[in-house]
């Protein structure tokens with residue numbers, strides 16, 4: 001059933017530890033606008049409402065009529081919720097394992113799974129048409145590998161130190177090393193400090209990702225498609241051999257799909 005037009009535009013807010021990514025979707029569930037802001041845990045509901053208002057008016061957009069919210073950076077989830085309620089009159093759907101009984105979270109403590117990883121499960125569904133399993137590699141503050149099975153199974157994963165966090169840790173402990181841009185050098189063998197660091201941080205990181213993907217695939221009983229997303233993904237595009245696709249908006253589109261699946265469920269239960 002098509003969602004009612006009065007629920008759009010739909011706002012999706014993905015609050016990560018480094019960036020807050022926002023998207024607006026139209027009644028066809030297509031993302032028409034996306035924005036990336038620095039996550040700042042000090043912001044209060046009125047600050048967040050001002051930011052959102054500014055973004056919307058910059059791009060000439062009407063305010064959201066509904067919203068879906070994922071946060072791994074408390075208390076920003078609560079603060080966004082209040083901002084949306086008080087200033088936009090919108091009650092946001094909050095992503096959590098408890099709110100999604102149709103998802104099978106096959107972890108020791110299902111409630112502990114990061115909300116962003118549940119969004120990725122929905123974002124991965126389009127890749128599961130041709131594969132039994134999908135591995136979403138989400139390059140954020142931490143690099144998450146989310147192993148997803150058909151039928152909305154969250155099978156498990158890997159949490160690895162993010163590339164920028166690794167670099168920052170090294171710079172803070174080695175007095176003579178300069179801060180460098182995390183970009184791939186031309187060759188693995190560096191002829192100066194900067195290139196040598198870029199080789200270790202970017203190629204070294206890519207090898208870690210490829211190695212983990214090989215191990216994950218070896219533990220699964222059917223082929224898996226690997227899809228990369230998150231802030232650092234495009235730096236590794238063409239470098240990681242085990243990644244099949246790069247999808248910048250996988251998490252946001254997953255949030256839109258997740259919201260839509262809940263709408264469809266509510267509509268079905270009202271017509272019973």
Ligand SMILES: Nc1ncnc2c1ncn2[C@@H]1O[C@H](COP(=O)(O)OP(=O)(O)O)[C@@H](O)[C@H]1O
Pocket residue numbers: 015016017018019020039139140141142162163164165182230231232233235
């Ligand atoms: N525009 C960008 N270009 C290149 N790297 C980026 C960009 N934005 C973020 N990053 C890198 O991505 C990582 C953070 O990803 P992000 O998606 O912002 O994290 P989180 O999901 O934790 O908020 C860091 O390693 C950062 O250096």
Ligand SMILES: CC(C)(COP(=O)(O)O)[C@@H](O)C(=O)NCCC(=O)O
Pocket residue numbers: 016017018072112113114115116117140141142143144159
């Ligand atoms: C692993 C994370 C910190 C990743 O956050 P991000 O790098 O996207 O900011 C987040 O998904 C989280 O806090 N997860 C809770 C633990 C878990 O998912 O098992």
Ligand SMILES: [K+]
Pocket residue numbers: 014015016017116138140230
């Ligand atoms: K994220």
